[in-house]
Amino acid sequence: MQRQMMDTAVTLGQIQQQLATVANNIANVGTNGYKSRDAQFMDLLFQQINNMNVNADQTDQSNRLTPSGIRAGSGSRIGDTQMDLAVGTIKQTDNPLDLALSNGHQFFTVALTGANGGTTTAYTRDGAFNAQIDPQNPNELRLMTKSGYAVLGANGQPIRIPAHYREIHINNSGQITVNLANGAQVNAGQLGIVTVRRPQLLHEQGNNLYTLPNLAQLGIGLNQVVQPVAGANGSVAQGKLENSNVDLTKEMSDLINLQHNYQLNARSITIGDQMAGLVNGLLR
Numbered sequence: 001m002q003r004q005m006m007d008t009a010v011t012l013g014q015i016q017q018q019l020a021t022v023a024n025n026i027a028n029v030g031t032n033g034y035k036s037r038d039a040q041f042m043d044l045l046f047q048q049i050n051n052m053n054v055n056a057d058q059t060d061q062s063n064r065l066t067p068s069g070i071r072a073g074s075g076s077r078i079g080d081t082q083m084d085l086a087v088g089t090i091k092q093t094d095n096p097l098d099l100a101l102s103n104g105h106q107f108f109t110v111a112l113t114g115a116n117g118g119t120t121t122a123y124t125r126d127g128a129f130n131a132q133i134d135p136q137n138p139n140e141l142r143l144m145t146k147s148g149y150a151v152l153g154a155n156g157q158p159i160r161i162p163a164h165y166r167e168i169h170i171n172n173s174g175q176i177t178v179n180l181a182n183g184a185q186v187n188a189g190q191l192g193i194v195t196v197r198r199p200q201l202l203h204e205q206g207n208n209l210y211t212l213p214n215l216a217q218l219g220i221g222l223n224q225v226v227q228p229v230a231g232a233n234g235s236v237a238q239g240k241l242e243n244s245n246v247d248l249t250k251e252m253s254d255l256i257n258l259q260h261n262y263q264l265n266a267r268s269i270t271i272g273d274q275m276a277g278l279v280n281g282l283l284r
Contacts, residue, residue, distance in 0.1 A: 005272045008265050015262050021081055022254050025246045031208055033088065033100075033125030034244040036251075037081045083199050088245035090237065096168050097143070099127030099191075100242040103235035105199070109152040109192035110145055112209060121152065122209040123196065123226075128241055131161055139163050147207040152192040154228065161188050173234035191236065193229040201225055 018039040028034040085104040101108070107123035114120060129151055131141040143151040143159035150158035159176065161168065165186075167179040174191030196202065201220075202210035215222055 005269050008268045008272070012262065012265050012269075015258055015265065019255070019258050019262075022251055022258065025251050026248065026255070029244050029246045029248055029251075031126070031244050032128050033242045034208060034246065035125065036084045036244070036246045038084060039081045080200070083202065084245060085199055086245045088243040090240050090242055092239065093241055094239045096170070096239060097129045097131060098239055098241050099129060099170060100237045100240040101125060101127065101193070101235050102237060103195075103233075105195050105197070106193055106229055106235055107196055107210070109156075109194060110209060111150040111152055111158060112205065112211065113149065120211055121156075122149070122205060122211050123194065123202065124209050125242060126208040133163065134160065141165075145207070145209075147209075149207075149209070153189040154192045155189070156192065159189055159191065162186055170236060170238045171234075172236050173231035174229075174236050175231065190231070193234060193236070194226045195229055196226055198225045 021037055021039045025036045028036075087102060087104045090100050090102070099108070107125060108127060110122045110124055111119045112122035124145065126145065128146050129143050130146065132144050134140040134142050139162065141161040141163050143161060145151060153159045154174070161176070162178055162180060164181055165178045166181050168188075169177045169179075170191070171177075174193050176188040176190065178186045178188050180186060198220075201212055201215075201218075203213060205211050212222075212225060215225065
């Protein structure tokens with residue numbers, strides 16, 4: 001009885017984690033470029049209990065399709081949370097600094113500043129960028145995310161744009177061309193866009209940013225996970241933003257099913273406790 005209650009308690013904890021995943025998806029239904037996650041359950045270890053003599057009854061064994069005895073499980077746990085890279089719907093904004101990617105595996109690169117002042121390359125699908133004056137050079141603008149992180153170019157350096165520009169054009173490969181007020185045309189570099197081959201390694205860092213773990217400890221090379229996108233393979237759309245790919249109908253359905261599963265498992269613990277109380281009462 002105690003074993004059944006412990007196994008159920010383990011499963012309840014995992015259901016709570018899946019509830020947190022669904023809640024996070026629902027909370028980000030309006031976040032630009034957000035990719036939903038789906039929790040996958042797997043069984044924990046089980047024990048085979050053979051409480052009958054196999055040779056006692058050959059008739060029982062002749063046409064049996066399942067092994068004899070009882071398989072006692074230990075509950076279940078979340079094995080992995082898979083990121084859904086399906087492209088969300090693209091909306092027109094007509095803001096020249098709003099960018100969307102039509103390829104689901106491509107990401108913009110961003111310089112993420114840590115607490116110690118160091119920078120790490122982060123990845124995002126949120127192309128709602130803006131231009132801010134460079135504090136070290138008032139004649140230049142830096143292309144930034146809405147959270148204040150610098151957008152990187154193909155050379156790994158922050159994108160800088162001449163101040164007081166008249167128009168800015170970004171083609172599908174990420175090449176940035178700026179028209180100045182005097183009619184001159186300036187090449188402001190190319191956006192750093194990468195293809196993520198193993199998205200399951202991406203860690204959420206908040207602000208719609210993702211980073212990679214220490215790949216050396218995993219025995220994986222960076223080029224096995226992230227590869228720069230060649231200009232001809234770019235999928236940038238200027239003046240547009242990608243909506244979240246969260247299917248609200250599916251998430252609400254999952255939420256209801258999880259609620260029922262949680263209630264069923266909680267009821268199982270209650271019944272187990274009541275049966276233990278009855279046994280204790282009989283033994284008095």
